[in-house]
Amino acid sequence: MNSDNDLQIAGDILEVPHLLQPPREHPATVAEFVGLARAVAADRSQWAHLVRYDATTRWYHRLRTGPGYEVWLLSWVPGQGSGLHDHGRSAGVLTVLEGTLTERARRATRALAPGAQRVFAPGYVHEVVNDSLEPAVSLHVYYPGLTEMPMHASPHCEARTEPPAVRA
Secondary structure: OOOOOHHHHHOOHHHOHHHOOOOOOOOOOHHHHHHHHHHHHHOHHHOHHHOOOOOOOOEEEEEEEEOOEEEEEEEEOOOOEOOOEOOOOOEEEEEEEEOOEEEEEOOOEEEEOOOOEEEEOOOOOEEEEOOOOOOEEEEEEEEOOOOOOOEOOOOOOOOOOOOOOOOO
16 A cells, blocks of 8 residues: 555655665665665766756756666756656655755655655655745656656645535
């Protein structure tokens, strides 16, 4: 079962740094993908010169691919967001490189500052938004590589199919 609390059920690997493994050439576990994201994030020379900002849409660039995974670099100007979505059959690691992003999921809203990471399973539904006044940059690792990103209706914008119940 996939839920917003998957990490809490199994324990949050990001809270136990000594369990993280150094990145391997071909990561295969969640801990190794987290390590890969941290290694790329720490080496600004791999990504800083590639960042672009686009006022009309989120900017993105595929930074690297490996056997069964992709690493994406995204930029977010104030007000830009992803919309409520999941990543199909892909799991992932989101790492904030610069600025602050807000992640909204069904059960929680989290402010993500530089260095913050979120690990998610296939089917995890969330929205990422730059609610701040400064641009932001994030790194996304998807495994397997991202092939779909189904959009979901926002719970605040769903149309009612029947009138609200009248209480006596």
